[in-house]
Amino acid sequence: MRAKYGKMLWGALLLFFISGFGDPGRALADGGEGKKIYEAHCLSCHGVHGNGQGPATRGLSPPPPDFTDPAFWENRTNSFLFHVIQNGLGSMPGWSDTLSPGSIEDVLSYIRTFRR
Ligand code: HEC
Numbered sequence: 860m861r862a863k864y865g866k867m868l869w870g871a872l873l874l875f876f877i878s879g880f881g882d883p884g885r886a887l888a889d890g891g892e893g894k895k896i897y898e899a900h901c902l903s904c905h906g907v908h909g910n911g912q913g914p915a916t917r918g919l920s921p922p923p924p925d926f927t928d929p930a931f932w933e934n935r936t937n938s939f940l941f942h943v944i945q946n947g948l949g950s951m952p953g954w955s956d957t958l959s960p961g962s963i964e965d966v967l968s969y970i971r972t973f974r975r
Contacts, residue, residue, distance in 0.1 A: 910925045911924055944958075
């Protein structure tokens with residue numbers, strides 16, 4: 860009996876760490892994780908300030924939109940943007956192979972912070 864409980868305890872601890880609760884960075888979900896994801900995968904096109912002026916945008920037509928423009932956010936729901944990030948749009952690739960749904964939510968919260 861004792862040994863069995865011991866195993867369960869280790870299993871629970873392992874789950875705890877795998878699921879990321881043990882990572883203090885996780886507490887900052889959108890700010891911390893979203894920013895890291897943005898810098899790794901999105902910044903090259905969407906730019907440091909989210910205005911669509913990244914270094915890798917030459918020749919992209921249409922160019923990336925300006926996330927600082929309130930008009931951009933007006934007619935776009937969260938679920939629409941989630942879908943676009945997952946599946947891509949125009950010359951932007953989809954990210955479903957690279958980013959988990961949770962990471963897509965984090966990066967989406969982060970790009971919202973660019974709004975003026
Ligand atoms: C290769 C350059 C490139 C990269 C890298 C890139 N994007 Fe884009 N993104 C674009 C372009 C170009 C558009 C405009 C597409 C269009 O309107 O046809 C766009 C559009 C968007 C839109 C707006 C869609 C709409 O409703 O008009 C969102 C949101 C977005 N990208 C998020 C992201 C996120 C998040 C990442 C990183 C995970 C990312 N992009 C990485 C080029 C890129």
